[in-house]
Amino acid sequence: MKFAAQFHHVVKEYVLDGETVRALRGATFDVPEGDYVAIMGPSGSGKSTLLNLLGCLDRPTSGTIMLDDCDVSRLSDDELSEIRASRIGFIFQSYNLIPQLTVIENIEVPLYYQGRLDPAARRRCIELAQMVGLEHRLGHRPTQLSGGQQQRVGIARALVNDPAFILADEPTGNLDSQTTEDILAVLEELNRRGKTIIMVTHEPDVGQRTKRIVRLRDGLVISDEINQHRRPPRTDTSSMPAVAPQAGV
Numbered sequence: 001m002k003f004a005a006q007f008h009h010v011v012k013e014y015v016l017d018g019e020t021v022r023a024l025r026g027a028t029f030d031v032p033e034g035d036y037v038a039i040m041g042p043s044g045s046g047k048s049t050l051l052n053l054l055g056c057l058d059r060p061t062s063g064t065i066m067l068d069d070c071d072v073s074r075l076s077d078d079e080l081s082e083i084r085a086s087r088i089g090f091i092f093q094s095y096n097l098i099p100q101l102t103v104i105e106n107i108e109v110p111l112y113y114q115g116r117l118d119p120a121a122r123r124r125c126i127e128l129a130q131m132v133g134l135e136h137r138l139g140h141r142p143t144q145l146s147g148g149q150q151q152r153v154g155i156a157r158a159l160v161n162d163p164a165f166i167l168a169d170e171p172t173g174n175l176d177s178q179t180t181e182d183i184l185a186v187l188e189e190l191n192r193r194g195k196t197i198i199m200v201t202h203e204p205d206v207g208q209r210t211k212r213i214v215r216l217r218d219g220l221v222i223s224d225e226i227n228q229h230r231r232p233p234r235t236d237t238s239s240m241p242a243v244a245p246q247a248g249v
């Protein structure tokens with residue numbers, strides 16, 4: 001079995017005002033390629049810490065984190081940002097869009113910063129906007145969109161570098177139940193096309209939609225189970241946004 005990520009005996013300590021917080025105390029789990037994992041657990045159990053380490057935003061205090069065949073626990077900041085840019089797409093609870101920019105510009109932002117915004121890349125961004133059903137909103141600004149539409153922009157932006165991995169921290173935490181369904185349908189479709197997805201969620205209903213549930217408590221993995229009761233999407237997939245095949249996702 002090929003693993004997209006392996007997390008072995010990972011410890012993460014934060015030192016704050018001379019006091020050490022052990023956010024992760026030796027967490028271990030593996031993520032096969034193409035998996036769709038929910039990370040669940042009480043507030044403060046280490047979920048965001050774990051996701052940030054997987055996303056190469058930070059390094060562990062000890063332990064090993066493998067992404068594909070690369071040990072990312074010991075890389076330099078520059079090497080980590082290179083991996084982040086090329087392999088990882090982040091989706092945030094609060095969308096993290098830039099209010100002054102339009103929908104299409106927000107999707108283009110990562111490419112802009114990488115100096116890779118050529119005409120082909122622009123076309124690809126438009127295809128991603130189509131894929132998430134926003135082709136009629138390209139010139140809108142975030143405040144002119146619903147929460148679900150803003151999250152669709154966040155998803156399209158996460159896909160611009162065609163990452164193998166999608167990491168999402170409470171992606172439906174600010175959405176109502178119908179919009180949550182729509183966003184889960186998009187994630188499900190991306191997973192069906194081969195993206196590995198790791199999603200932190202508090203909501204049992206959302207966790208039930210993934211292939212596997214990893215539970216944390218006090219910085220440790222306390223259970224790691226295949227989701228036997230996986231619920232199929234409630235949204236009728238015939239209403240899914242048309243997907244441009246050349247989008248490469």
Ligand SMILES: Nc1ncnc2c1ncn2[C@@H]1O[C@H](COP(=O)(O)OP(=O)(O)OP(=O)(O)O)[C@@H](O)[C@H]1O
Nearest residue numbers: 014015016021023042043044045046047048049050
């Ligand atoms: N930058 C930091 N500096 C110091 N302590 C931190 C830092 N980030 C997190 N912590 C602490 O590490 C522990 C785990 O935090 P983390 O954010 O991973 O929890 P979480 O499971 O995501 O919680 P929530 O469900 O509330 O988002 C908490 O006790 C938190 O206070």
Ligand SMILES: [Mg+2]
Nearest residue numbers: 047048049169
């Ligand atoms: Mg958190």
